[in-house]
Amino acid sequence: MKTLTVTEVSPRQVRLFIGGQWMDASDRKTFQQVSPATGDVMGFVADASREDARAAIAAAGRARRSMARLTVFERSGLCQRIADAIVARQALLAPELSLEQGKPLHEARDEINFAARLFHDAAEYISKLETSLLPAADSSKRIFTLRQPHGVVGVLTPWNYPLGIPSEYLSASLAAGNVVVWKPAPTTSMIAARLVECLLEAGMPEGAVNLVHGGADPGEEIVANPGTQAVGFTGSTTTGSLIAKHAGAKPLLLELGGNGPTIILDDANLKAAISGTAIGCFTNAGQICQSSERILVMERVHDQVLDGLVSSASRVKLGHPLHDGTTMGPLNNQGVASKMESHIRDAVDRGADVIFGGSRAEGQPTNLYYQPTVVDHVSRDSLANREETFGPIAPVIIVRDVEDAIAVANSCALGLCASVYTSDMNTAFRCAERLECGVVNVNESAAYWDGRTPFGGWSGKGSGVGRLGGMESIRFMTQIKSVVLDVGDPDGD
Numbered sequence: 001m002k003t004l005t006v007t008e009v010s011p012r013q014v015r016l017f018i019g020g021q022w023m024d025a026s027d028r029k030t031f032q033q034v035s036p037a038t039g040d041v042m043g044f045v046a047d048a049s050r051e052d053a054r055a056a057i058a059a060a061g062r063a064r065r066s067m068a069r070l071t072v073f074e075r076s077g078l079c080q081r082i083a084d085a086i087v088a089r090q091a092l093l094a095p096e097l098s099l100e101q102g103k104p105l106h107e108a109r110d111e112i113n114f115a116a117r118l119f120h121d122a123a124e125y126i127s128k129l130e131t132s133l134l135p136a137a138d139s140s141k142r143i144f145t146l147r148q149p150h151g152v153v154g155v156l157t158p159w160n161y162p163l164g165i166p167s168e169y170l171s172a173s174l175a176a177g178n179v180v181v182w183k184p185a186p187t188t189s190m191i192a193a194r195l196v197e198c199l200l201e202a203g204m205p206e207g208a209v210n211l212v213h214g215g216a217d218p219g220e221e222i223v224a225n226p227g228t229q230a231v232g233f234t235g236s237t238t239t240g241s242l243i244a245k246h247a248g249a250k251p252l253l254l255e256l257g258g259n260g261p262t263i264i265l266d267d268a269n270l271k272a273a274i275s276g277t278a279i280g281c282f283t284n285a286g287q288i289c290q291s292s293e294r295i296l297v298m299e300r301v302h303d304q305v306l307d308g309l310v311s312s313a314s315r316v317k318l319g320h321p322l323h324d325g326t327t328m329g330p331l332n333n334q335g336v337a338s339k340m341e342s343h344i345r346d347a348v349d350r351g352a353d354v355i356f357g358g359s360r361a362e363g364q365p366t367n368l369y370y371q372p373t374v375v376d377h378v379s380r381d382s383l384a385n386r387e388e389t390f391g392p393i394a395p396v397i398i399v400r401d402v403e404d405a406i407a408v409a410n411s412c413a414l415g416l417c418a419s420v421y422t423s424d425m426n427t428a429f430r431c432a433e434r435l436e437c438g439v440v441n442v443n444e445s446a447a448y449w450d451g452r453t454p455f456g457g458w459s460g461k462g463s464g465v466g467r468l469g470g471m472e473s474i475r476f477m478t479q480i481k482s483v484v485l486d487v488g489d490p491d492g493d
């Protein structure tokens with residue numbers, strides 16, 4: 001496969017896509033897209049206003065009926081063709097994804113395959129969706145349920161998996177017969193436009209997906225406007241709370257931040273635990289909602305785990321995401337890099353020791369390259385234990401026993417994912433039951449998710465509401481209607 005070099009990717013104009021047409025923002029404003037990997041300007045992106053968002057919502061509204069009229073097998077076929085179009089364009093998509101987001105090329109390829117698989121799965125799930133004939137209290141009645149699309153779904157997505165996460169929403173929306181107004185994160189606008197090109201190549205009906213670039217203004221309009229009937233949002237807990245306010249009574253799926261504990265008990269297979277933890281800490285430079293955000297280790301195995309994590313960090317090859325051998329690229333933006341800095345400073349102020357890394361790397365094309373970092377003796381009141389860091393950090397916290405580990409894990413205000421390493425399946429099962437989060441991986445990295453199983457935050461914590469994944473995504477993108485049919489009196493009156 002040919003890999004593009006940086007210089008071959010010339011700056012391009014990225015426009016809004018509304019009602020089947022590429023167009024500039026109504027006030028012609030643009031923002032610059034700069035690669036975190038090189039510092040080069042990659043393109044100029046149309047910066048949508050609220051008015052542009054309203055135009056996109058209106059265009060989606062016009063497409064709504066024709067989309068809902070497609071048969072389930074036509075929508076399934078569309079999703080399958082989109083999956084094929086994504087795979088066919090992998091050689092174009094992968095280097096652009098790497099340069100715009102910052103992840104190494106092999107991770108970009110994995111993400112592209114994951115996105116394609118989500119469309120493939122949605123094609124399968126929708127064609128197997130069953131509804132029911134319900135028992136009726138009255139012998140003259142027949143009651144059955146329909147699952148119907150919401151109509152116009154607003155979708156807002158982050159920059160860490162800029163193809164994978166939008167595909168979770170777009171695949172299920174289209175499969176279920178909805179139309180979409182999608183606003184991706186500004187720092188990954190260009191790859192978003194590439195995904196729309198795949199949808200077009202697959203024969204998406206006009207107006208079925210509308211793409212609006214920009215920040216909070218068009219985002220708020222999409223969420224609050226009465227022309228959107230449901231909202232899917234993946235992003236930070238802070239923005240998610242605002243979204244919940246603006247969405248009012250609309251069906252809302254919120255996939256928010258995590259601060260996932262990885263618990264390593266003293267009977268664990270340490271080789272597997274260390275390797276899974278390193279994957280959880282350093283994949284995508286730690287910018288994963290389900291990262292190993294804090295490592296809760298029992299005293300007896302602490303030194304071995306720490307040595308193992310340092311050795312894993314030292315093997316990370318930080319560098320240009322398109323270069324051979326790179327295993328970790330730059331962070332996506334200055335906000336994440338500053339948060340890394342503040343969490344490390346806070347941990348050290350509270351008595352922790354930086355054992356490896358701990359600062360931005362020197363001699364790189366931009367200052368977004370952050371060293372893989374291992375911090376030991378992190379105190380429980382530190383930011384790294386209480387909040388999401390979202391960077392390449394392994395903060396090690398010592399715990400006394402399994403009860404203490406569960407208490408520390410559950411003390412956090414977030415509850416998305418956790419992982420537990422132990423060789424005792426009874427302990428594993430008890431941990432899985434008691435950890436307050438939506439996903440628990442046992443003897444597997446916190447970062448593992450196959451895309452088909454329910455995924456989301458624990459009720460009452462700040463990691464979100466609802467579940468994505470496989471049939472759960474299809475369920476969210478549909479609403480149930482009960483239909484009561486009077487078939488008359490069987491004795492013929």
Ligand code: NAD
Nearest residue numbers: 157158159184185216219220235236239255256257258289
């Ligand atoms: P963010 O909340 O800053 O932005 C997410 C999206 O919301 C972007 O498109 C952004 O432009 C838009 N937005 C920002 N302010 C808005 C507003 N006031 N109204 C409407 N839209 C607005 O998040 P981010 O920095 O892009 O992403 C990182 C966060 O996403 C992390 O906290 C991470 O844990 C979380 N995340 C969660 C999951 C999950 O499945 N739970 C997956 C990936 C990322």
